[in-house]
Amino acid sequence: MDTYPITLHISGKTAVVIGGGSVARRKIQRLLKSGAVVKVVSPDVCREVYELHEQGQLEWQQKLFEPADLDGAFIIMAASGNSEVNELVASAAAPHQLVNIADDPHAGNFHVPASLNRGKLSISVATEGASPILARKVRDEIADHFGHEFTEYMEFLETVRKKTVHELSLSSDLKKYVLEQAASNECRNSEVARQSLLFYLHLLSLVESSAHSV
Ligand SMILES: C[C@@]1(CC(=O)O)C2=NC(=C\c3[nH]c(c(CCC(=O)O)c3CC(=O)O)Cc3[nH]c(c(CC(=O)O)c3CCC(=O)O)/C=C3\N/C(=C\2)[C@@H](CCC(=O)O)[C@]3(C)CC(=O)O)/[C@H]1CCC(=O)O
Ligand SMILES: NC(=O)c1ccc[n+]([C@@H]2O[C@H](COP(=O)([O-])OP(=O)(O)OC[C@H]3O[C@@H](n4cnc5c(N)ncnc54)[C@H](O)[C@@H]3O)[C@@H](O)[C@H]2O)c1
Numbered sequence: 473m474d475t476y477p478i479t480l481h482i483s484g485k486t487a488v489v490i491g492g493g494s495v496a497r498r499k500i501q502r503l504l505k506s507g508a509v510v511k512v513v514s515p516d517v518c519r520e521v522y523e524l525h526e527q528g529q530l531e532w533q534q535k536l537f538e539p540a541d542l543d544g545a546f547i548i549m550a551a552s553g554n555s556e557v558n559e560l561v562a563s564a565a566a567p568h569q570l571v572n573i574a575d576d577p578h579a580g581n582f583h584v585p586a587s588l589n590r591g592k593l594s595i596s597v598a599t600e601g602a603s604p605i606l607a608r609k610v611r612d613e614i615a616d617h618f619g620h621e622f623t624e625y626m627e628f629l630e631t632v633r634k635k636t637v638h639e640l641s642l643s644s645d646l647k648k649y650v651l652e653q654a655a656s657n658e659c660r661n662s663e664v665a666r667q668s669l670l671f672y673l674h675l676l677s678l679v680e681s682s683a684h685s686v
Contacts, residue, residue, distance in 0.1 A: 475600060477585075480570075483507030485546035490537045490561055492517025495574050496551040499584065503547070504529055513541045514552070539564035550574060577601030586611040591623035592630060628666050629654055635673050640680060 487503045489496050492514035500521060503510050510530040512521060517532060525532040533541065537557055542548055542564055550561035551574040562579045565571040573579040577600055585598035586607040595618065597611045632654040636647055650673065658665040 475598070477596065477598070479594060479596075480506070480547075482547060484509065486511065486544050487547045487549070488513060488542055488545040489549045489551065490514065490541070490557065491551035491553060491574075492521045492532070493551065493553055494518060495553075496549070497521050499549045499551060499572075499574075500524065500530065502584075502587075503549075508547065511541075511545075513537050537561060542566070542569065545569055548572065548580075550580070588615050588618075590618050590620060591626035593618065593622050593626050625660060625666075628659070628670075632669065632673065635677070640673070640676055642676065646676075 482503070483506065485508055487508040487510050489500055489503070489510060489512045492512055496512070496514070497518055497520050500510055500512065504524070512525070512530055512532045513535060514532070515534060515536055517525065521530070521532070524530050537552065537560065539560070542561070545565075547570040548561065548565055549572045550558040552558055552561075553575075555575055558573045558575055559579065562571055562573050562576075565580075570582055571580040572582055572584060577583040583598065583601060585596035586604070587594060587596040588611055589595075595611065595614055597607045597614070599607045632650065636642060636650045636654075642650070650669070653659060653669055654666075656665075659669060
């Protein structure tokens, strides 16, 4: 059966990570970048995780895992390096909790793709555990085509969408035209084309406000 890809909003949600080695570190860094409230349960942690704890960026419970550690967790990641402990985590999680088991893609209810962000553009590559290395390689190949200039371009796209969909009352044809123009190669590659489209939107808003004032 196919998996179902989603993008989670986890800012402010509690994430419990079991283990403090290099795999846990990678998961923790990404969870923090997404604004999660991270709790680490592990008798020892690597230097980077210890530093995050010292900086107050996460809570570290220096102990072995117990099922009660999962209370209140929205998302759970088991990277204990011990398959029995990871299995215990998988079975202790409630059905509504998101649980990832680092040594078995099918034991939890999700696995983590190789990903990259360019501002609001997010690209994820997954292989269902068939080859995490291939996932990373494909992600890196895609990254070559989507450089850091996309970060700014995504801001432009968001501005255009906000004005077109939420601020102006355009016909659906005109809406579609503007949104397609914004996503065209021309706007992708040329600042002049972007400024022209924004100016066009500005003119449309002037026309709308003068129509309202009549
Ligand atoms: C994409 C990435 C995201 C991330 O972890 O953030 C990720 N693995 C990455 C790297 C990586 N993983 C491994 C190596 C060492 C080389 C090797 O052995 O192959 C490296 C390379 C490295 O570490 O540099 C080995 C490995 N991985 C898993 C097992 C267990 C098993 O399959 O049984 C073993 C064997 C362990 C062993 O035997 O030692 C399992 C999983 N790894 C997954 C994701 C999930 C499936 C993703 C998918 O296929 O879609 C899944 C199922 C669970 C999960 O969700 O974590 C991340 C890219 C990093 C990046 O972004 O640069
Ligand atoms: N998903 C991936 O990307 C990926 C990549 C490589 C390896 N792995 C798998 O991930 C696991 C972790 O790898 P690692 O290199 O970080 O291992 P590691 O041995 O460096 O770290 C394991 C951590 O878990 C802690 N721990 C051990 N028993 C515990 C318990 N009962 N309760 C709480 N914490 C406990 C240890 O103190 C340590 O901090 C391994 O099972 C490995 O097969 C996954």
